[in-house]
Amino acid sequence: xxxxxxxxxxxxxxxxxxxxxxxxxxxxxxxxxxxxxxxxxxxxxxxxxxxxxxxxxxxxxxxxxxxxxxxxxxxxxxxxxxxxxxxxxxxxxxxxxxxxxxxxxxxxxxxxxxxxxxxxxxxxxxxxxxxxxxxxxxxxxxxxxxxxxxxxxxxxxxxxxxxxxxxxxxxxxxxxxxxxxxxxxxxxxxxxxxx
Numbered sequence: 001x002x003x004x005x006x007x008x009x010x011x012x013x014x015x016x017x018x019x020x021x022x023x024x025x026x027x028x029x030x031x032x033x034x035x036x037x038x039x040x041x042x043x044x045x046x047x048x049x050x051x052x053x054x055x056x057x058x059x060x061x062x063x064x065x066x067x068x069x070x071x072x073x074x075x076x077x078x079x080x081x082x083x084x085x086x087x088x089x090x091x092x093x094x095x096x097x098x099x100x101x102x103x104x105x106x107x108x109x110x111x112x113x114x115x116x117x118x119x120x121x122x123x124x125x126x127x128x129x130x131x132x133x134x135x136x137x138x139x140x141x142x143x144x145x146x147x148x149x150x151x152x153x154x155x156x157x158x159x160x161x162x163x164x165x166x167x168x169x170x171x172x173x174x175x176x177x178x179x180x181x182x183x184x185x186x187x188x189x190x191x192x193x194x195x
Contacts, residue, residue, distance in 0.1 A: 013192075016185035020099070020128065023178040027105040027127040031172060038173040039108060042166040043116050049167065050118045057164035059138075059157055060131030065089035068138050085141045088187040092137035093130050095186050096179065100125040108169050115169050122170040129171045129179030135161035136183025141191065158183075 026032060031039075058064055065086055073082035105127040108115045139158040143151045162176035171179075 013185050013188040016181045016188065019181035020178055020185060023174055023181065024099065024103045024127060027103050027174055027178065032174070035172050035174045039166055040114060042163060042173070043108070043114075043169055045167055047116075047118070053160065053164040053167055054119065056157060056160045057131065057168070060129075060133075060135035060161040060165070062090075062093050062130075062134065065093070065134060065138065068142075072142065081141070084190060085138050088137040088141045088183075088190040089134045091190055092133040092183040092186040095182055096128050096130040096133050099128055099178075099182065100130075103127040105175070107175075108172060110169065117169040119168050122168075126171050126175045127178050128182050129162065129165050129175045131165050132158075132162040132171075132176045132179025133183035133186065136180040137187040137190075138183075140184055140187035144191070 026035075059068070068089065069082045069086035072085045073079060076082065103125070105125060107122055107124070107126040110117045110121040135158040139154045143154045146154065158180070162180060165171040165176055166173055
């Protein structure tokens, strides 16, 4: 069974890394019209969504890595899996830091009249979304061997983290897609070394 997963990880990691690179190339050129249109649509959703979206969005924060790994240890009773969750989430966050400097894409402009900032305005660079990467990395590890219903819930949470970052005005959708791909690539690499 482990050999099957190792082979499948290789087939997931390469396309995910290629997605990160291709999205980075697009992000370096600015904000494509489709990216701006998708941003305006998600960012323009009603303010009443902020209360339920905000706590879910925190699942992509660096602080959530330790909490999620601790919960995985309590629920799963497999310390190696909890360790893999922590390593994947932390590594995804670390991978995004130099990528942001290389791509050098700004976040949505909080001064622009079309950008609705909810919560605190974010600083720093936009591509890739670290929150999306962390959520995708931890979700990828947790989904392995989970029931179909649990995998669906994990995917929904990771999707909500990414969409939430656009909703609060912190990222463009392209940043989120790049973050999800970076998290997926990172998690599959971490899993392959943790066998």
